Amino acid sequence: MSKTQFQALVSTITSSIAGRAVDDDLKAFLAAQFPPEGETFKAIEAACHQGVAEGWMCDKEHGGIRYGRVIEATPDLAGYSVDVVLMKDLAGPHHRHPEGEIDMVMPITPTARFDGSPKGWVVYGPDSAHRPTVSEGESLVLYLLPGGKIDFTRNK
Template structure:
């Protein structure tokens, strides 16, 4: 089994619990309760993401100081969720809308050049853990306080980038 297959299985173990659940604040609370930072599921996903980035099969593209990439398409294997992973260091990304919502796993990295876990970076104000955006929401994803990997689960892989937004 490849690292990508192992990653797909890890993701599927989480997305199986998300089927038919509304993407809202209650889901964020649930995920942060069931799979909080430090839990086995969180640590396994974070380790797989760090490994994927280090090996170059995750976050292989770069633009505007952000490394990113779609790792898995939305399929039955992932219960209809696509998976993107971004690597951000004190930067705001491109504004976009979530037609069906977005579930984010925030994984801060320790200071330095490596992929060590730790650090105090936040993604849109969320420290290590889960953040959920409901259908129709939009934002300019922002990492502050250091470097973080962020895993995005997108229902049906749906995301719409905004051409230009005034701040």
């Protein structure tokens, strides 16, 4: 799996959501079009595991979190960037999503939750903020960020 092949997989999703508002309706659309048991979700999940194993994904580590920006925001992905994190039973750094955030939750431990959600999709609207938290085990999370925008908060 190369980054180019990975980008082609992710573009299946980003091309289908281009121009849509980042909101609860988008979450419902993603759950219907790209369910966790579906071919596209499974292919991206397998690619993430492979990328981590090969060392080109989640190639940085801080505070027990493995992470990395896999693809910068690009027109080929409808203006989204792609980040992937690997977390186990911890909270990450507080940050704000100026234009929203779309999360693909891929538990490694079947019981793992991302911000309380199981395998599937989590969508945060524009100007939302949180401390991303994985509980009850280990999970990979793929983040799609409109324009690649994210603002980390100091001292939270």
